[in-house]
Amino acid sequence: MFSQTIIRIYPKCTVNLKFLLSPINPADVNTIEGVYPSKPTHTSNLAASGLGSKDEPVFVGGNEGLAQVVEVGEGVKGLKKDDWVVMDRPQLGTWSTSRNVPFNSVIKLPATGLTEAHGATMTVNPTTAYNMLDGFVKLQAGDWVIQNGANSAVGQLVLQIAKERGLNTLNFVRSRDDSSLRSLVEHLESLGATKVLTYDDLNDKSLRGKVKEWTGGKDIRLALNCVGGEPTTSMAKLLGQDAHLVSYGAMSKKPLSLPTSLHIFKNLTSHGFWQTNWSKTHSRTEKEELISKLAGMMKEGKIQAPRHQIITIGAQESDKEATEKIRDVFHRMAEGKFSQKVLLKLEGPDV
Amino acid sequence: MFSQTIIRIYPKCTVNLKFLLSPINPADVNTIEGVYPSKPTHTSNLAASGLGSKDEPVFVGGNEGLAQVVEVGEGVKGLKKDDWVVMDRPQLGTWSTSRNVPFNSVIKLPATGLTEAHGATMTVNPTTAYNMLDGFVKLQAGDWVIQNGANSAVGQLVLQIAKERGLNTLNFVRSRDDSSLRSLVEHLESLGATKVLTYDDLNDKSLRGKVKEWTGGKDIRLALNCVGGEPTTSMAKLLGQDAHLVSYGAMSKKPLSLPTSLHIFKNLTSHGFWQTNWSKTHSRTEKEELISKLAGMMKEGKIQAPRHQIITIGAQESDKEATEKIRDVFHRMAEGKFSQKVLLKLEGPDV
Structure with missing residues (x-):
């Protein structure tokens, strides 16, 4: 028996990461299917596994995740061992046990006060919500926002x-x-919702009057839409002069249909929002500031971690077992059997 | 018999105008019908006719028109007798023989080189066209614009x-x-159109390839729409990344329906444009500059006067005759029997 010392040499300006928790977002599945505008990107630095070599690049899924710094290479600034980081670039392949990446492709989180679930789910949904509220209309305290x-x-x-x-x-x-609705309304109100209504309420002729009463007659100038179709048209009609409708999804699979008169006479502007695009068009400083703001709100309990379920792939599981488990998760997601966010915990060998 | 001198005293800072030519635009008819967002505004300074007194205000139609300054009141700056002016404010009631208005509610035109038809039709359509090309996308020579x-x-x-x-x-x-289309295409090309196609061409699967060839693969970033409905959806799909769709009409009476993915993944923004709103939200200087630019292009023959038909109401015609003539014009407009712009020439008594 020999006492063996393994000397690891990390490329300059890179960090070696161990992933703690990585969400499977619906968009990740669409990316694998090739139906999402973010196309699979292949990697060739998984040499340790024998896969992903220069000759045989592979696609590793996962756009979002929380990782811990294991080792820093020469020239790395602002990061040290054990720091928690999130991804600064889309499609880094977070469904990994570990990974070596340029240090400026991750953003450091505050040292304490966040849960793993908070960190792992920070760069897609909270950033989308924050940027939609921030990027289209200059809103003041007391203003109203409408969303489906x-x-x-x-x-x-x-x-x-x-x-x-x-x-x-x-x-x-x-x-x-009735009872499911009541419990949902209570849940949303407990998170801070001012008013919760159903799409059916949009057909109620008295709604406009009620909204006017709630808002004190103040024009609503921002609407956020992830549904499309008829209910979105009705929602847009509740907006005031010079309003902005921002779409980030189309759950109804129906197009967004708006009376042209809303555009012409009420000066409604209709936009889309895609965090991946925001990320491409904003500076690293802007992204760091955003993550810092969101982390602050999470630490103070102002943003709750999403309801989630953790799926663990143990270090001792065979490739076959792991593959079967992951396939089962994908099947159940496709069947809509997860009402919570799915977070992967991929346990690697101790490093 | 006495020799009589009539002394006219005009209110301070007003000018007395004689109207030379005033279009009947479709929006004017909708305003009278009460179905247009510009609501009829009543006037009480038609005292000479006995109508429009303080006790019995009347609505005088007409949003656009060319007038000649007959007399300037005390304190008027920048205007003198015989100057040609256009209206700086909506709904001044241009279907008049003459009118006394605040001097800063009109804008002076260049002294020479414009026809009456140019002047009379300047403040609605040319301003709309100019502002839509200018206000949404920073375009460079060589860029493409698409319109229906x-x-x-x-x-x-x-x-x-x-x-x-x-x-x-x-x-x-x-x-x-075929032959009407050919003559229309020739007409539009003679005005400067680069390519003219029909809505049917939008169903042609090879169109995208052709467009790519014409534009040299350059993204089209501005589309102007006055139609709505399905052809507009198809047209929007020809746009590139970060494009703007500006709607100023809905001739098909169908809503504007867009796949949400165009908004989200191609960052398409959909706006409306209404010159009346532009006019309310821009300074007098900006409006003067715009009119000056347009008048310059007209003088140089770069903007042709629209095809038009002048309807004259003679000074000697009775109220009954005049009313019948105007009613007939409205009926023919409603039946779509004018393919040209209708310009009213209301002859008043010599002043």
Whole structure:
């Protein structure tokens, strides 16, 4: 028996990461399917496994995740061993046990006060919610924001961040049986929703009057949409002069249809929002500031971690077992059997 | 018999105008019907006719028109007798023989080189065309703009102003029989259209490839829409990344329906444009500059006067005759029997 010392040499300006928790977001599945505008990117630095070599690059999924710094290479600034980091670039392949990446492709989180689930789910949904509230209309405390899909991951973040900023939210959700609806409304109100209504309420002729009463007649100038179709048209009609409708999803799979008169005579502007695009068009400093703000709100309990379920792939599981487990997760997601966010915990060998 | 001198005293800072030519625009008819967001405004300074007194205000139609200064009151700056002016404010009631207005509610035109038809039709359609090309996307010479309703009054101005600015236009019109289409295409090309296609061409699968060839693969970033409905959806799909769709009409009476993915993944922004709103939100200096630019292009023959028909109401016609003539014009307009712009010439008594 020999006493063996392994000397690891990390490339200059890179950090070696161990992933703690990595979400499977629906967009990740669409990326694998090739139907999402973010196309799979291949990697060739998984040499340790024999896969992903220069000759045989592979695609590693996962856009979002929380990792811990294991080792820093020469020239790395601002990061040290054990720091928690999130990804600064899309499609870094977070469904990994460990990974070596340029140090400026990750952003450091505050040392304490965050849960793993907070950190792992920070760069897609909370950033989307924050940027939609921030990037289109200059809002003051007391202003109103209207949104549909208020029960979606982003929707829940929108109403929490809005509350923190002193904004009121008018939230629409799908109708459901009385007791489920009551418990959903209570949940959203506990997170900070000002008003919660159903899409059916949009057909009620008295709604406009009620909204006017709630807002004190103040024009609503921002609407956030992840649904599309008819209910979104009705929601847009509740907006005032010079308003902005921002779409970040189309859960109904129906197009966004708006009377042209809203554009012409009420000066409504209709935009889209995609965090991946925001990320490409904003500086590292802007991204660090955003992550710092969101982490602060999370630490202070102003943003709750999403309801989630952790799926662990143990270090001792065979490739076959792991593959079967992951396939099963994908199948259940496709069947809509997860109502919570799915977070992967990929246990690697101790490093 | 006495020799009589009439002394006219005009209120301070007003000018007395004689109208030379005043269009009947479709929006004027909608205003009278009460279905347009510009509501009829009543006037009480038609005292000479016995109508429009303080006790019995009347609504005088007409939003646009060319007038000549007859007399200037005390304190008027920058205007003198015989100057040609256009209206700086909406709904001044241009279907008049004469009118006394605050001097800062009109804008002076260049002394020479414009026809009456140019002047009379300057403040609605050419301003709309100019501002849509100017206000949403920073375009460089060589860039492409796409539009439907290219044969509309605004559409024809868009392609003329675009040409003057070195922009290329891809123009869509309704399909019609071969020889009418050929003559329309020739007309639009003579005005400066780069390419003219029909809405039917939008169904042609090879169109995208052709457009790519024409533009040299350059993204089209501005589309102007006065049609709505399905052809507009198809047109929007020809746009590149970060494009803007500006709607100023809805001739199809169908809503504007867009796949949400265009907003989210291609960052398409959909706006409306209404010159009345532009006018309310821009300074007098900006308006004067715009009118000066447009008048310059008209003088140089770069913007043609619209095809038009002048309807004269003679000074000697009785109220009954005049009313019947005007009613007939309205009926024929409603039946779509004017393919040209209708310009009213209201002859008053000599002043």
